[in-house]
Amino acid sequence: MPDAVIRHGDKELTLPTYVGTEGETAVDIGKLRTEMGMVTLDKGFGNTAEGHSTVSYIDGESGILRYRGYSIEQLAESATFLEVAYLLQYGELPNKAELESYVEAITLHTLLREDVKHLFEAFPNTAHPMQILASATSALATYYPDALDPLDADAVDISSRRLIAKTPTMIAWSYKYSVHQPYVYPDNDLDYSSNFLKMMFSVPAEDYAPDPVLTNALNMLLILHADHGQNCSASAVRLVGSGHANIFSSVAAGIHALSGPLHGGANQAVLEMLEGIYASGEDIDTVVKRAKDKSDPFRLMGFGHRVYKNFDPRARIIKKAAEDVLDALGVDDPLLDIALRLEEVALSDEYFVERNLYPNVDFYSGIIYRAMGFPTDMFTVLFALGRLPGWLAQWRELAADPSTRIFRPRQLYTGEPLRDYVSIEDR
Secondary structure, X not given: XXXXXXXXXXXXXXXXXXXXXXXXXXXXXXXXXXXXXXXXXXXXXXXXXXXXXXXXXXXOOOOEEEEOOEEHHHHHHHOOHHHHHHHHHHOOOOOHHHHHHHHHHHHOOOOOOOOHHHHHHOOOOOOOHHHHHHHHHHHHHHHOHHHOOOOOHHHHHHHHHHHHHHHHHHHHHHHHHHOXXXXXXXXXXXXXXXXXXXXXXXXXXXXXXXXXXXXXHHHHHHHHOOXXXXXXXXXXXXXXXXXXXXXXXXXXXXXXXXXXXXXXXXXXXXXXXXXHHHHHOOOHHHHHHHHHOOOOOOOOOOXXXXXXXXXXXXXXXXXXXHHXXXXXXXXXXXXXXXXXXXXXXXXXXXXXXXXXXXXXXXXXXXXXXXXXXXXXXXXXXXXXXXXXXXXXXXXXXXXXXXXXXXXXXXXXXXOOOOOOOOOHHHO
């Protein structure tokens, strides 16, 4: 691949180019400021690659998502979440012995220290679970001061396993506190998804057996959310990690980033929109017409994606799963009917087709979570649970790269020029 050349005024600079595995070309602008006195302006970093990565590959135009080279369709159909977590952490799918050892290691760390309960109880029981989860994740660093060095591979590995193991327990305990129910301790005889469901929905007075339909659906949803390149939250994790902050603090930053309605909070917004449509009694044609009217504040949530200009491959999988889960549970949810009719009308409407506004991963996921019994405000923490292995993989990749520099984006200053201070009496 030939180098790129930039000319400005009487200066010329040759910029090296790099080609990724799938043919993407990147121009290295590392010397642009020192040699040319210029910086690039890229709002939202949509055209900026912060570095090299081997974690996941996305082709937004073709609707492709792969983890470490494996298609999301195959992983969602055949793998377990902890298999995918191992893949993202270590670069390869585990063999049987490796997976058994990894699952055992995760299982051994599911329990929280007893005094962590006091942390949950310090919040109002109406607090949003994302804020509680971020605080609890950050607090974990205080319990493991011996494993915080980002340059110590063994410390990073044990901390990563602790996070994957303990996050379901933190989420479930925060939920139990919010509904005034007893905390349920982990059951190490259960698989990852079943254990989480038991901690969430069982009570000491009754026996509880996780429904395989729900366990399989949760496993699939967690896999679909496990990584998605350098999105807002992954960038936050890497940004904080670039300053050699510990992995708990970095992941807490990712949780905060994910909490925003333009990122992880979108699945909650979709369900609230569907509930609003159902309550209003409006027909679908009216809803679509309102969505196209720029003077109407109503917005159709769950359509379109920052990266995908084709169908989000995860949305295809989740759509089928939503129909299968509700059918298996015998649930007749009118919100699914509304969602299906919205998709049908929108995909045949020129307005949406021309703008590539296809349903995204958030459009159907909330319907499945609702059928499983999760309250709406917990949808985003479920997203965080799934995304955790990806955050860890992104952080570890950055920490292990000797060429990593602390992140320090530039800005184009457009404020006031130099001016003199005026005393307060003369202002």
